[in-house]
Amino acid sequence: MKAEIKDNEIAFSIDNDEKKNLRGLSRTLVNNMVEGVTHGYEKKLLLM
Structure with a gap:
């Protein structure tokens, strides 16, 4: 792979x-890394 x-x-x-x-796994992992660096991590919770 290259x-x-x-x-x-x-x-x-x-x-x-x-x-x-x-190839698909590598693409997904790199995409998640780039997304995390550019947009940060966010978790929304619904409180009832």
Whole structure:
């Protein structure tokens, strides 16, 4: 698997189809990291 940063975006590519699920996992983990850094963590609770 290969990760590239180009034009302010991160792109993941794979060599073979056997590791296709690893590409999706890596993309999700990096997306969650970027989201956490840019927007912070927030948890809303409903009090009754």
